[in-house]
Amino acid sequence: MQQKWYNATEVEASSLIFYMETIEVSRLSALAFFAAGEESYKGQRYFWQNREKTLTLVGLGHAYKIENQLANTRFDEVEKQWKQLTKNIVTEEELQPILFGGFTFDPENTTVGEWDDFPESYFTVATYQLMIRNDKAYVSIHLITDGENAAPQFEELRKERDHLIHAAQVKEVKTYVKPQITSYSEPHKEAYLQSIDAVTAKIKAQEADKVVIARSLALQFEEAVSSPQILSHVVNEQPESYLFGIERNDMLFFGASPERLVKVENGRAYSSCIAGSIKRGATSEEDQALGTSLLQDNKNRGEHHYVVEMITETFEKNCTTVKVPQQPKLLKIRDIQHLYTPVEGQLAEGATILQLVKDLHPTPALGGVPRQNSMSIIRESEPMNRGLYAAPIGWLDADGNGEFAVAIRSAALVGNQAYLYAGGGIVADSEAQSEYEETLVKFRPMLRALGGAVHE
Numbered sequence: 093m094q095q096k097w098y099n100a101t102e103v104e105a106s107s108l109i110f111y112m113e114t115i116e117v118s119r120l121s122a123l124a125f126f127a128a129g130e131e132s133y134k135g136q137r138y139f140w141q142n143r144e145k146t147l148t149l150v151g152l153g154h155a156y157k158i159e160n161q162l163a164n165t166r167f168d169e170v171e172k173q174w175k176q177l178t179k180n181i182v183t184e185e186e187l188q189p190i191l192f193g194g195f196t197f198d199p200e201n202t203t204v205g206e207w208d209d210f211p212e213s214y215f216t217v218a219t220y221q222l223m224i225r226n227d228k229a230y231v232s233i234h235l236i237t238d239g240e241n242a243a244p245q246f247e248e249l250r251k252e253r254d255h256l257i258h259a260a261q262v263k264e265v266k267t268y269v270k271p272q273i274t275s276y277s278e279p280h281k282e283a284y285l286q287s288i289d290a291v292t293a294k295i296k297a298q299e300a301d302k303v304v305i306a307r308s309l310a311l312q313f314e315e316a317v318s319s320p321q322i323l324s325h326v327v328n329e330q331p332e333s334y335l336f337g338i339e340r341n342d343m344l345f346f347g348a349s350p351e352r353l354v355k356v357e358n359g360r361a362y363s364s365c366i367a368g369s370i371k372r373g374a375t376s377e378e379d380q381a382l383g384t385s386l387l388q389d390n391k392n393r394g395e396h397h398y399v400v401e402m403i404t405e406t407f408e409k410n411c412t413t414v415k416v417p418q419q420p421k422l423l424k425i426r427d428i429q430h431l432y433t434p435v436e437g438q439l440a441e442g443a444t445i446l447q448l449v450k451d452l453h454p455t456p457a458l459g460g461v462p463r464q465n466s467m468s469i470i471r472e473s474e475p476m477n478r479g480l481y482a483a484p485i486g487w488l489d490a491d492g493n494g495e496f497a498v499a500i501r502s503a504a505l506v507g508n509q510a511y512l513y514a515g516g517g518i519v520a521d522s523e524a525q526s527e528y529e530e531t532l533v534k535f536r537p538m539l540r541a542l543g544g545a546v547h548e
C-alpha cells in the first residue's frame with residue numbers, strides 16, 4: 093500500500109505558474125455542468141453543496157493534484173504544497189482558486205477492499221470549476237504550468253470551457269431513473285452485533301469511554317451506475333445536508349451529511365457537535381415526543397457530551413474566544429434526528445483551517461474517547477477500511493477560508509457495486525440490537541438514492 097507514486101505530482105511547485113481566469117455565466121444547473129463532463133472528465137470530477145445551499149462547486153478535470161500516503165504529517169504536507177502552489181498566481185479576478193478533496197479516516201488501517209489504491213490525502217484543483225454563490229454563477233479555468241506555451245494552451249481551454257457551458261445550458265436537465273438492485277447484503281452482520289457487545293464490555297472495563305463502530309452494506313446493480321444519475325437523486329432527496337460527490341478513477345464517493353467538521357470565514361471558525369440519534373416520527377406529535385425523549389436520554393446525552401468536550405477544547409487551543417451553548421438542540425433531517433451543539437470561535441494568529449482539521453479529526457462523533465485507544469479498538473473491531481467515510485471532505489482557498497464536512501451518510505460506488513457505510517457511538521450502556529437499528533436508519537439516504545427499498 094505504501095506506494096511512492098505521489099512523488100510524480102510533487103514537481104517543484106515553486107517554479108510553476110498558476111493561471112486562473114473566471115467568467116460570470118447565466119445561471120445553469122450544477123448537475124448539468126457535472127454531467128457535461130461525463131465523456132472527457134469521468135473519474136476527475138467533484139460536486140459540493142453546503143447545507144445552506146449558498147455555495148455550490150463543481151470541478152471537471154485536474155489542473156493539479158495533491159496526493160500523499162502520509163499518516164500524521166499529511167495535513168501539513170497538503171497545506172505546504174497548497175501554499176507553494178498559490179504563491180505564483182496570475183489572475184485579474186477577485187475570486188480565489190479552490191482546492192477540493194479529502195483525507196481518509198485512518199491512514200493506519202491496512203484492511204484490503206474497495207479503498208486499496210486510494211491515497212490518504214486526495215486533493216485537486218479542477219481544470220474547469222463552476223461556482224454558484226449568492227445566486228451568481230462563475231466558471232473558472234485553472235492552468236498550472238511552468239509557463240512554456242501557456243498562451244496557446246489557454247486558448248484551447250477557453251474553447252472547451254465554452255463548449256461545457258453551452259452543453260450545460262442547452263441540454264435538458266435529465267431525469268434519471270433509479271438503478272436496479274440485483275443483490276443486497278449486510279456482510280459481517282453477526283460480527284458487527286458481537287463487536288458491539290465486546291466494545292461495550294471494553295468500555296465497562298475502562299479501556300475507553302466511547303468508541304464509534306461502523307459497518308457496511310453492499311449492493312450490486314444490473315448495470316454500471318453513473319455519477320450524475322446518483323447525484324441527481326441525492327440532490328433531490330436530501331436538501332438539508334452537505335451534498336458531495338468526489339470521483340477518483342472508477343470510484344464515486346458520495347453522500348449527504350448533516351455534520352460540519354469546520355468552516356473558516358474571515359477569521360472566524362465554526363464547528364458542529366452532532367451525536368445522539370433517534371428516528372423521525374410518523375406524525376408530528378410522535379416526532380416531537382421522540383425528539384423530547386432524545387433530549388432527555390442519558391445514553392445519548394453521554395454520546396453527545398464527549399463530542400462537545402473535545403471540540404470545545406480544540407477550539408480553545410486554536411481560538412482567542414469560543415462560544416458554546418450549554419445545552420444541545422435537536423437537528424432534524426429527513427430520516428433521523430440528532431442532538432446538536434454548534435461551536436464557534438475567533439481564530440488565533442497562525443491557526444488555519446487545515447490545522448483545525450488536523451486537530452479535530454477524528455472527533456469523538458466518529459472516533460472516540462480517548463482518541464488513540466478508540467482508534468485501536470476500531471481497527472481491531474471493524475472488518476473493513478472506512479476510506480473517506482467519517483473523514484474530512486471539503487475545500488479551501490488561498491485566503492484561508494474553507495469548509496470541511498464529516499463524510500457520513502456516504503457510500504462508495506464502483507461500477508455496478510456500491511458500499512454504504514454507517515455507524516454509531518458506543519458507550520457503556522449501548523445495546524447491540526438498537527445500535528444495529530440506528531445504522532439501518534443511517535443507511536437510508538444512500539439506499540434511497542441507489543434505488544433500495546426504504547420503508548418510510
Ligand SMILES: C=C(O[C@@H]1C=C(C(=O)O)C=C[C@H]1O)C(=O)O
Pocket residue numbers: 304306366367368369395430457458500501513514515516517518534
Ligand atoms: C457514525 C455516524 O454518525 C455519527 C454517530 C451518531 C450517533 O451514534 O448517534 C450521530 C451522528 C454522527 O456523529 C454515521 O452516520 O455513520
Ligand SMILES: [Mg+2]
Pocket residue numbers: 367368369395516517530
Ligand atoms: Mg448513537
